[in-house]
Amino acid sequence: MASVKFVAGLDGGGTKTAVTVADEYGVVVKTFTSGAINYNGQDEVSVGASLKEIVETIAQICGGIEHCAEVCIGAAGVSNPNVVSKMTSQVRLHGYHGGLHITGDHETALVGAHRRPYGMILIAGTGSIGLGKNEAGLTHRVGGYGHLIDDEGSGYSIGRDLLSALVQAQDGRIPRTIITDMVYQKLAISSVQEIIGFVYDKRTNKKDIAAIAPILSEACAAGDPAALSIAEKSALSLFQLVIPVAETLSLQKNSLAMAGSVLLKNTFVQSKFRELLIGRYPEMECITPKSDASMGGVYMALQRLKEH
Template structure:
């Protein structure tokens, strides 16, 4: 019996799924993040070693794993593909290997066919699509320093900014202030600023504040509702070029990532904008575990000879 494995490496954790050659799922688990742009090499190496050990256990040895697909945030970094490949090989894995963006695996996992669009708003944000002719288009995904509007990181940053603005009178008092202070166990604005600029604080720490937005919106807090509206608008702006460039105005679009799956205020505002502009668009919520998409890609790449296709056409729908 041969097996395949898929990793979905988001900004805060990595979901892993192992399946046998028939597509039957045999194990799912989670480990640390493997985002090269947000984690140090030592922590990524440790997480990969842990995951490869569990994959070996599920398959009865790494030699029985025919193909591994790693979908990871941050693979646009020119060094990531070769570095991840070297680290996986160092774990003793010799089978087929695909390293791609988590937007690719999310699309595979979200729709019955890998043709369509996926809009992801997790720790970061990105939109990716593929039409029936095999043409692809991507927007966003540039990372938290220059991009990622509408993401968990962006929302976390805007929540902190709202606290600062309310403290000095630039905006009215907001319920966000007490919520952020409580979450960070901070007694002053200065402590919050210290948290932001502390060298040990990373983007997932900022993104971890994002759930506060739902709580504040439920109180009809003006600042929170403004953040939710701006986030939805930013995500809509990510989707528009992909829809139009690929001619998928009547296609399928999957919403993925913690912000869109868990924040009803952002999701509802985004849906209104999308359906008003594209009434023929079919919109679905993606499964929370995008590693299923990585497994589907691994299984297909293995059956197709490790993905060496002779044309650019879209894959056939999944069974």
């Protein structure tokens, strides 16, 4: 066992970290999940505890941490240089001294989705971001600047638009909509006053607003005009993330991977999005990810192992 080298890929999501451990030939040995390692949403103590558990689990899987040659971590918030240095020192502190690469979770998601280092990915979950990389190695990123100024077409923006439709219908600015009762039921409340209380409560965060988004599918299925309008707006916003990526990198005939719950679970948003995409780029192939972001981390770690 000691003669075989191992690599690990980490996908640091908002609520948990998915880890994939593979041998040097790319054969997956084990996958597991641990706590969140996102410094934007977690305190340093809990991030440190999660990283300690991850390093210890990798050590068990590999028969000693020294047998793990490369680790690639994809996480949100790493555009902040302080985050990278904090994460690096935590990983080292817990006994891992092999190769370490820390990058954005959209980068590992792209590699996992295509099982190669180039292509395009559009992620629409709580937030939204588009990323492309061409065969020349040039990259272009669009969106992902957070819910206060961006994240158009995301679960957060859909949740916000559903709440907005509710208050506008209440005022008579738009016709009555089934969204009202659905939101009340989802949040277990019964008045606009309570909605305002929920929205502006300091404890309510963007994930709480995004959690309302799944209602959209049901409201669209019932043919509700306000809901269909929100789905169309979301699809258009997401389509607008693709254009600059495709044009800047000349990827108009390449494949685009769709990721995140908005694109994968809302058939109304997805079909409208595909329609817009085919209209502009008839030769672009729209795919669902071939592998997850933790596997993308494994591919990146294997590539680094080859280079060293």
